Amino acid sequence: MVWPNNTPPQRDGDANAGIDVTDDFEGFAQRNDIFTRAFWDDRVISKHSAKFFASYRMEAAPRRGDGFSRRDFALRNASWLISDMVSNRTADQGLRQGFQAPIQSDTPVADETIEVDDPTQMSAEIKRIAKFFGADLCGVTDLDERWLYTSRVDTRDMTDAPHDLPEGLTNVIVLGHEMDEELVATYPSALAGAATGREYSHEASIVMQLAAYIRNLGYEAVPSMNDTGLVIPYAVKAGLGEYARNQMVITPEFGPRLRFSKIFTNLPLSHDSANPKGVRDFCDICTKCATACPVKALPFGPPEVGGSNVSAIKGVRKWTSDAEKCFSFWAKLSSDCAICMRVCPFNRDYTKPQHRLWLKLALSPLRHLALRLSKSHGARKKPGGWWTKNAN
Template identity: 45%
Template sequence: MRKPIDTLSGVEVNGEFERFDQRNEIYCRSIWDDEVRSAKAEAFFDGYYMPNAKARKTDGFGLKDYALRNAAWHVSNVIRDIEVAGSFRPTATQPPRKEGFWDCYTSHDEGWPEPLPVDDPADTTRELKRVARFFGAGDVGICAFDERWMYSRAYARDTGDGVDSKPQEIPEDLRHAIVVAQPMDADLIRTVPSALSGAATGLGYTHDSIVVILLAQYIRNLGYRAYASLNDSALGIPLGLQAGLGEVGRNGLLIHPEFGPRFRIGKVFTDLPLVDDKPANFGVADFCAQCDRCARACPPQALPYDAPSPHRHSKSNIAGVVKWTPNAEKCFGFWANQNTDCIICVRACPYNRDFSKRRHRAWRRLAATPLRRLALWLDDVFSDRARKRVLWWWQQH
């Protein structure tokens, strides 16, 4: 079960390991599973379309805040709806499907009929990363295709009875996952929780959709297979970890050396010959062992205070992986109650900083040393991690 990459990435899998069935993801369960399904969960999803937004007087949940959040999601939604309706590209090489956001994208044109010979995969990798950045990727890493992180089956919301899974669409003879990181707006995240801050998430998905679809089309145009994917098809965090985009924190998220926990993940699966990146190590696991700010800040107490373990709170957690595991029911329940997504655990995280500034890079170096407790103290004393009222964001220039 263990692979050579596990030693480098710190992934620990045990004999209980089972690939994850997408139908057990908490958002899918909120559709089919009475344990999670509720009127509030339904209103939460409906609210991403303006006529159903539950605007109220609470700071951050006004009409303008929902208007911005839902606009930021719009292009991602349009692309998904194209996949559902199939009205976009009559020349697309695959038929439209019903489950846009739950499936990988298929709205690609036919590429070059023969694979372009690759003499040096290192050159191709460099060019591919150049192209990814040109398309708008914040960062890009590459790892070997690892079937353990592919969903064992995909959720069939509309094509089945709404409960069942269907076969995974991504072929398992591909060689690589290209993992794209899309940073989210730091200022918006200071206003979490709010509908307004959900605009950072929405725009992250919108940018991610564009980058992965364009990147997959570029690879297809070189004559290779490529499948563009957001949250569908595979677990993004272990792939991002293996692709060198960060380390996993106590909050269960990947922490990137530049973006901290403040980014979204997209991926492209391909057989284009590339060179894999090495996992990153800048001290996050050791730092998180001393820090619990995300766990303390989480209103429903969905994050663990103890050491990484294989404990699963429910079927919404993968079996047989030793890690910090959030309680998905508590987390999603809070989202549904407040009628928008929440990333308080991102706002509270000491790695949520602007690493383009020298003093924050110096803090990151300190946090990777045995003086990490001092780094934590400095963050407690000097970082303003309190929630900002949304007027603060709206009045910025």
């Protein structure tokens, strides 16, 4: 296939960091994303999936004891509030912003455009502003059209619809948002889901504010969360981390314990590049996430092209989950699961010197030793303990 003009040839770094595109590559339609299929595909829709989505309203939240009490669901559902407000504001037009449509900006693009003589300096400035608004990581890459969805979804009838992105966007700013370590330690639980919801709400406000800053400078900027394109390959290309067996991007700062958002823009910016440090080699000898997955949705072998159902992108050699199995577990739980994030040996607090030392070991030829040292790492903490600790 012919790549779009603004897509540079694939660098070895992208492949070594876990995104290895083959000649059989096909763009991905968001309609086939597992969460979208849960609204139109009988292979995914079930009584459990209906209860899963309903549980984000308190009257439909189940009660199942520790981690799934009324307080746990109350915190989780409250943590999603800002994200929900953004995504629901044009739901009647079939535009679920941040999930099945880009976020609409309230700030017009200023008539006067500031001159950017030095894109490297401008990238540094954007990273500083991203941090100011609350992002934990920020990288910049080119708008590689392979990772844009081939179509978005009109949520009124779940049909394909165009993105309607403005013309001339060339860059993607990728932002990372750290999830709360103590809450992640309680996965699976509705309480842990508050770590997810809080970051979606953070993402929504941070991408909107950073995009508003760029628009005030006279450039186009489209804030985006899970909509419009696959954020994982953009995060890898922007040098934020490496793709891993658990389907996540592992970063040196937070391991896999974060979420990503993005901004599409024509602001002149210099680009970061994929920065493989050896996560792939570690995942080759570690299968903790695949072993811990209750429904065996993660692969044990080497990265492969394709996957077991239509939710897998075609023509990319990588570790691919069985998204149908994974979502079926979420649905039964009435909450998101990230056991595969919790148990990952890279899920650590890297502000502590002993964990920084472990990271060095894990990314060195002594990785087997690092794996042995991680044997009991990532054990589940009782959700009730989180409430008791904070009560004291």
